[in-house]
Amino acid sequence: RIFRVGGCSLCIQPLTRYYILIIYLVGLMDSLIIAATQESPGINFDKENFKFLIFGKSFPEESRHFFDPIIMWLEDYIKEPNANTSFEVRLEYYNSATSTILLEMLYILKQVLNDGKNLKVVWNYVEMDDDMLDAGKEFEEMIKIPFEYQIIEDY
Numbered sequence: 001r002i003f004r005v006g007g008c009s010l011c012i013q014p015l016t017r018y019y020i021l022i023i024y025l026v027g028l029m030d031s032l033i034i035a036a037t038q039e040s041p042g043i044n045f046d047k048e049n050f051k052f053l054i055f056g057k058s059f060p061e062e063s064r065h066f067f068d069p070i071i072m073w074l075e076d077y078i079k080e081p082n083a084n085t086s087f088e089v090r091l092e093y094y095n096s097a098t099s100t101i102l103l104e105m106l107y108i109l110k111q112v113l114n115d116g117k118n119l120k121v122v123w124n125y126v127e128m129d130d131d132m133l134d135a136g137k138e139f140e141e142m143i144k145i146p147f148e149y150q151i152i153e154d155y
Contacts, residue, residue: 032073040066041091041098045073050082052109054102055090055155063097071101074108081112089136090124092155099135106143113145121147126154 036042036056044053060066087109094102112119123136133149140147 032070034070041094043070045070045077047077047082050084050086052085052087053090054088054105057092058094058098060098063095063101067098067101067105071104071108074105078108078111081115081117084118084120085109085112086120086122088122088124090152090155091132103139103142106139106145110143110145119145121145122150123147124150124152124155127151 030047032043032045034040034043039057040060041054041056041058044051044055046052087106089102091098106121109119109121121140123133123139125132125136136147136149
């Protein structure tokens, strides 16, 4: 459903048990914010502040349905990316479906480098979580972009 309120369009898309509110302001999508749940990650993509954060746990029942609007937002973003983009991953746990989609997101963001823009990927992990560190290194190897690894105390 799309609702028009003044100069804004509000697109509310029910996704099984998820409700995602995407706000379009005069055709520009400055930010995409989705609250984390017990099963789905929080998303804070803030074009104005050059930061893109995915955090929490990610094993939604219908991963593709959950992530489709996020992928669409990123595809729109790379059409006119910022000079500097910082993509930060702070996931405590994610399933294999999320892993596939995370790789897709990274490949989409990698395209900003083709426009001569800068991309920084920050991979957060708890010091004792070698699996999460290894996962970041695998993604880094696959997409051929250097990651920054940041030790955090807690997710």
